[in-house]
Amino acid sequence: MEYNVVKYIHIITATVLFGTGMGTAFFMLMAYISKDVATLKQTTHHVILADWFFTTPAVIIQSITGIWLMNILHYPFNSVWFAGIIGLYVLVGLCWIPVVVIQYKLRTIALNVKNNDALPLQYHALMRWWISLGIPAFVSILIIYWLMIAKTGLGITLI
Numbered sequence: 372m373e374y375n376v377v378k379y380i381h382i383i384t385a386t387v388l389f390g391t392g393m394g395t396a397f398f399m400l401m402a403y404i405s406k407d408v409a410t411l412k413q414t415t416h417h418v419i420l421a422d423w424f425f426t427t428p429a430v431i432i433q434s435i436t437g438i439w440l441m442n443i444l445h446y447p448f449n450s451v452w453f454a455g456i457i458g459l460y461v462l463v464g465l466c467w468i469p470v471v472v473i474q475y476k477l478r479t480i481a482l483n484v485k486n487n488d489a490l491p492l493q494y495h496a497l498m499r500w501w502i503s504l505g506i507p508a509f510v511s512i513l514i515i516y517w518l519m520i521a522k523t524g525l526g527i528t529l530i
């Protein structure tokens with residue numbers, strides 16, 4: 372029973388993490404392509420809120436339930452599988468934290484631009500960073516999903 376409940380929460384939060392990431396990235400890109408400053412102001416604000424309301428709790432609950440499952444199943448913490456997950460999870464975090472900072476900067480810039488004016492060059496440069504950091508984070512999450520399901524490297528211990 373405990374295993375099923377913890378795994379249920381783990382998979383729900385994995386879905387929230389991935390779904391919120393995909394969804395917010397899509398709406399940010401659509402707003403950026405529209406070049407409509409009023410839309411960008413609203414969308415960036417909502418993306419920041421979504422990161423606080425959904426992504427942040429999902430990241431925390433994901434790690435807690437992941438470690439909890441490891442203990443229930445007696446999976447080895449010195450396995451290649453676990454090292455791979457933690458490495459990728461840290462990589463996702465290292466991409467995501469600057470993305471959050473960039474989103475705040477994008478919102479501030481957009482708020483200082485009049486609705487019919489063009490966006491400054493700094494805005495486009497920050498968007499390029501935002502996209503460049505999002506791609507490795509997205510690919511890492513896909514690999515984590517694979518590792519979770521296939522358990523590749525679970526039987527190989529490091530030390």
Ligand code: HEM
Pocket residue numbers: 378381382385386388389433434435436437438440441444446456457460512515516519520521
């Ligand atoms: C600290 C990081 C994490 C740890 C320690 C961890 C650990 C675990 C463990 C021990 C299981 C149970 C496997 C089983 O029932 O045999 C599991 C299942 C699962 N995890 Fe994670 N996990 C982590 C992060 C993630 C992330 C980031 C995702 C995806 C975004 C994810 C998605 C899944 C899925 C889909 C399953 C179900 C796999 C299956 O039943 O075949 N996990 N995880």
